[in-house]
Amino acid sequence: MKGNRILLLIGVAVALFLANTSTHAQTPVKGMSPEYIGLGEFENPTQGFNMATPQTKRNLNAPVIKSAYAVDRGIYGTILKVYVEAEDPKGEMTKIATTVDQVGYGHYPTDFIILKSEYRKYFKGYIQWNTFSSRAPNMHEWVKNYVTVAVIDKAGNVSNEFMFPVTFETGVGPSPKPPAPFDQGDLPKFGSISIELFDPFDGGGGDGNFQ
Numbered sequence: 001m002k003g004n005r006i007l008l009l010i011g012v013a014v015a016l017f018l019a020n021t022s023t024h025a026q027t028p029v030k031g032m033s034p035e036y037i038g039l040g041e042f043e044n045p046t047q048g049f050n051m052a053t054p055q056t057k058r059n060l061n062a063p064v065i066k067s068a069y070a071v072d073r074g075i076y077g078t079i080l081k082v083y084v085e086a087e088d089p090k091g092e093m094t095k096i097a098t099t100v101d102q103v104g105y106g107h108y109p110t111d112f113i114i115l116k117s118e119y120r121k122y123f124k125g126y127i128q129w130n131t132f133s134s135r136a137p138n139m140h141e142w143v144k145n146y147v148t149v150a151v152i153d154k155a156g157n158v159s160n161e162f163m164f165p166v167t168f169e170t171g172v173g174p175s176p177k178p179p180a181p182f183d184q185g186d187l188p189k190f191g192s193i194s195i196e197l198f199d200p201f202d203g204g205g206g207d208g209n210f211q
């Protein structure tokens with residue numbers, strides 16, 4: 001009888017230890033190094049920016065984003081580079097469109113970067129976003145944003161989309177070197193994203209429909 005009680009107590013202790021370990025394993029750790037998120041990991045197959053009415057078939061006349069990368073975390077105010085490689089055999093790409101959906105706030109208006117004529121058929125480079133905003137001198141920790149990037153041609157055809165999450169955290173180190181095919185040569189900068197964020201915990205506006 002005594003031996004059975006000992007075995008029972010040992011079993012309970014092991015179960016509690018495993019449960020505690022599992023809980024801690026799911027707890028985010030501040031200061032983790034940023035990682036690159038690629039097109040194949042978070043590509044959104046819908047066309048355009050109205051996610052309520054997605055198209056099931058890709059427009060064959062639209063440009064194509066072949067590769068895209070961006071880091072998934074950084075300190076608030078970090079300069080985020082979104083690397084994009086895109087092509088259009090017709091040579092009609094005209095602009096890069098970027099939207100941001102922020103948990104706790106909602107949807108921000110689309111930002112457009114106009115492409116120069118030499119990038120109408122093919123380009124490989126980056127767009128830049130200074131995440132510090134004059135509307136938010138400070139930003140609460142762990143505010144998550146979903147950034148969506150697409151390319152549009154002169155007829156209004158929208159490419160496949162690259163959507164990736166970005167979380168603001170203290171103690172995050174500098175961004176790593178970008179992976180292939182963006183790790184060689186001097187890549188051009190196509191322009192800067194002009195979206196300015198609110199701190200959703202300071203009573204900002206927004207449509208509030210993205211959670």
